[in-house]
Amino acid sequence: MKLLRYGPLGQEKPGIVDDNGDIRDLSGVVSDINGESLSNHLDKIKATDINSLPIVEGDVRYGACVGNVGKFLCVGLNYADHAAESGMPIPAEPEIFTKATSAICGPFDDVIQPKNSDKLDWEVELAIVIGKHTSYVSEEEAEDYIAGYCVCNDVSERTFQLEQGSQWDKGKGCDTFGPIGPWLVTSDEVKDPNNLSMWLEVNGKRFQNGNTKTMVFKPAFIVSYLSQYMSLQSGDVISTGTPPGVGLGQTPPLYLKPGDKIALSIEGLGEQSQTVVEYTQ
Structure with a gap:
């Protein structure tokens, strides 16, 4: 999976890249791409039908691909x-x-x-x-x-x-x-x-x-x-x-x-x- 965060600085949302290269909104699955989701929700993301998720339209800012980094x-x-x-x-x-x-x-x-x-x-x-x-x-x-x-x-x-x-x-x-x-x-x-x-x-x-x-x-x-x-x-x-x-x-x-x-x-x-x-x- 290609996981990412998109949106204005400080307001990033979780996303995933589909097979066509489009960004799909993961907000309904996880709250962010961060330590909590990586440790507890990767299987949930993997089990999600990516093609059922909303496509993110237009040009968007890519945020850091991991949020709330501890070290x-x-x-x-x-x-x-x-x-x-x-x-x-x-x-x-x-x-x-x-x-x-x-x-x-x-x-x-x-x-x-x-x-x-x-x-x-x-x-x-x-x-x-x-x-x-x-x-x-x-x-x-x-x-x-x-x-x-x-x-x-x-x-x-x-x-x-x-x-x-x-x-x-x-x-x-x-x-x-x-x-x-x-x-x-x-x-x-x-x-x-x-x-x-x-x-x-x-x-x-x-x-x-x-x-x-x-x-x-x-x-x-x-x-x-x-x-x-x-x-x-x-x-x-x-x-x-x-x-x-x-x-x-x-x-x-x-x-x-x-x-x-x-x-x-x-x-x-x-x-x-x-x-x-x-x-x-």
């Missing part, structure tokens, strides 16, 4: 070639950081360049969405705890991240730095999350062109690893790292500026696009 966790340097372009060693264990949940936005919403930002960067990433309470699970068990996957743009401000102290979170958690969606694709429709092609373009030029098969730590391992240190709850999002081709790795480095247009996609999970805009108060 937004990320894995850094999880592609060996990206670590190399960043001038950093491949970590022996997953490099974990967080993005503020207030960074989450829709897949086609504008990316706002923060005040005092001069090194705004892009990162296409596969994100895991947790489906049920997860604690101390093995790698073999971990896939049973994954509700599905989505596209994430791990927007980053490199000055904040790398030049102003040792905490990455400052450069990762600004407003609009976490577009997720357009859909949450349930695990049963993702044949092999360890072999998905992915790309990102800026102003029509392709900078990232990778595949999840080159990840150092695979999704099931990441879920198992994190569950040894914290419980994961339904609706939590884990972004799993980016392949090479980020702005930081260009020669010379290249960063986003207002007016730039970003497009990104992961095989089977849909496509996002954003325009960079200047912060205004």
